[in-house]
Amino acid sequence: MKIFVGITGASGSLYGIRIAQELLKKGDEVYLCISEAGEMVVKEELGLVSDNIIDEIIDKYFNSIRKPIFLKPGQLNSAPASGSSNFDIVFVAPCSVSTLSNIAYGTSRNLIHRAADVALKERKKLILLIRETPLSIVHIKAMLEAASAGAVILPASPAFYTNPSKIDDLVDFIVGKALDVAGIENNLYRRYKTN
Template sequence: MTEHTPQVRTINLAFTGASGAQYGLRLLQCLVAAGCRVNVMISRAAQVVIATETDLKLPGTPPAMQETLTNWAQAEPGQVLVFGREDWFAPPASGSGERAPLVVCPCSTGTLSALATGASNNLIERAGDVALKERRPLILVPREAPFSEVHLENMLKLTRMGAVIMPASPGFYHRPASVQDLVDFVVARLLDHLGISQDLMPRWGEARAEQKRSG
């Protein structure tokens, strides 16, 4: 009998220049901890945001970024792969590449516009275009307020194409005690949509169901 090695899930994760780098970085940590392989794409603006909002300082080249993120996320060698903005041979750049979900977290309104209009001027935009045309899961996490009519039209257009728009709007019914709790709320919802087990946040109704089972 042939033994089958469990297939490792691959997730494509893009960081763009919106505020909210903490959401994407926490998601990367959780994906690594879940044993996923993560293809990472980081825009130039995202590098600036990450340096502004966190203590993580990313070097300028994809190989150096890959080493830094691998160490930071405590990933296995080869588990986190970083691709440059014009690396057209990266797996997310083609429909014949691995069929993996794409999460853009955080997602700038500029990226929303590019995806809604079919622009493919860099790898992130091309990866989104591929996800849409191949009907792959595409989750976009904007963090903007207020939304203009253009933003809302782009989100509606992308929703109709099959994308999931998940604004970084944490809830409060879990009574967060820290900023990390707020970040984890959003990341837990992302993991749920990706079908990845998570224990960051209890699901709605779990406590009530447990009471009924035990009572």
């Protein structure tokens, strides 16, 4: 499958990285784009230090597996910007409320907004891992607009019934749920069983 993953400037950049890792392991063609604000948050959260954060991300997270195709947010002439490229799924993980609004109201200002816009118009899967708290009415209305247009709103709020013991457990829970709604088999989290 051909899959686009956008990482925006909301907290939780590991969600996008983990989704890309899992898809690459499964053999999918993965395009990864980090917004300008996303770069700032990625640096802070992942402790990146060099000027070339893409190389550092590849080194740290995609060293022993296939690499994603990295695109810049300004590359509006790249494949994911066109419906004719026929992408199967678009994940925005994490999705800031700013990007959410751009998607909800069709104001495509960068490649992540545009790839999401294309997914909606082409009736493809669009999964938005929203991360903000608390939410204003503006955010809630934008979520309703995006959901009405066909997006899946997947709040990045992990459950605790899985007894997480480390950050990776929390990340894998959300990533597992995101892959579930995309219809991608995974075993990333312990599923709830009644006694």
